Amino acid sequence: GNSVTQMEGPVTLSEEAFLTINCTYTATGYPSLFWYVQYPGEGLQLLLKATKADDKGSNKGFEATYRKETTSFHLEKGSVQVSDSAVYFCALSPNTGGFKTIFGAGTRLFVKA
Amino acid sequence: EAGVAQSPRYKIIEKRQSVAFWCNPISGHATLYWYQQILGQGPKLLIQFQNNGVVDDSQLPKDRFSAERLKGVDSTLKIQPAKLEDSAVYLCASRGLRDSTDTQYFGPGTRLTVL
Numbered sequence: 091g092n093s094v095t096q097m098e099g100p101v102t103l104s105e106e107a108f109l110t111i112n113c114t115y116t117a118t119g120y121p122s123l124f125w126y127v128q129y130p131g132e133g134l135q136l137l138l139k140a141t142k143a144d145d146k147g148s149n150k151g152f153e154a155t156y157r158k159e160t161t162s163f164h165l166e167k168g169s170v171q172v173s174d175s176a177v178y179f180c181a182l183s184p185n186t187g188g189f190k191t192i193f194g195a196g197t198r199l200f201v202k203a
Numbered sequence: 204e205a206g207v208a209q210s211p212r213y214k215i216i217e218k219r220q221s222v223a224f225w226c227n228p229i230s231g232h233a234t235l236y237w238y239q240q241i242l243g244q245g246p247k248l249l250i251q252f253q254n255n256g257v258v259d260d261s262q263l264p265k266d267r268f269s270a271e272r273l274k275g276v277d278s279t280l281k282i283q284p285a286k287l288e289d290s291a292v293y294l295c296a297s298r299g300l301r302d303s304t305d306t307q308y309f310g311p312g313t314r315l316t317v318l
Contacts, residue, residue, distance in 0.1 A: 193245030
């Protein structure tokens with residue numbers, strides 16, 4: 091079946107540090123891949139997405155590349171800010187049927203000033 | 204454009220009581236989703252509507268949960284009777300027809316505490 095596995099948190103970084111949050115997936119066919127972010131007290135927001143192998147999604151300094159050979163979609167940012175503190179969810183959609191989205195468990199990021 | 208609206212934002216009830224949540228999706232979005240997000244976990248799909256029809260309710264505990272979207276616009280999710288393990292955030296999301304991939308827009312959620 092389809093599933094998403096992401097690194098456990100919390101991840102604690104100092105401001106301007108480099109961020110990597112690992113995400114791997116299991117899916118049949120060619121799913122679309124997503125990163126969503128959830129700030130405290132708010133709903134999920136789409137951060138970036140990629141729809142086919144080797145695509146790179148990017149937004150707000152974050153980026154992730156769809157790697158079919160390693161079934162991965164790792165999230166990276168070169169220099170994090172305190173305002174990036176949130177929970178990050180990796181997700182996939184099989185692009186078939188009802189486009190059901192399967193989420194990972196989430197990784198909480200704390201950025202210290 | 205206005206986002207997905209949900210109410211109430213918070214609800215505290217005792218076990219065996221009933222509760223209902225309301226969602227108004229983005230105008231024109233045909234697909235509506237209800238998710239359950241238990242603390243420390245990712246959202247889990249409960250039910251998906253396409254207009255006023257159910258597309259997927261395979262993970263909805265139908266003995267106590269029900270949902271409807273009678274006119275294909277707003278939707279209600281009901282729990283009757285509630286159990287302690289239903290404590291979670293209930294998220295509503297919608298998706299537009301023009302999206303060829305599953306870009307969903309989420310509401311702020313309703314945090315349910317069952318005592």
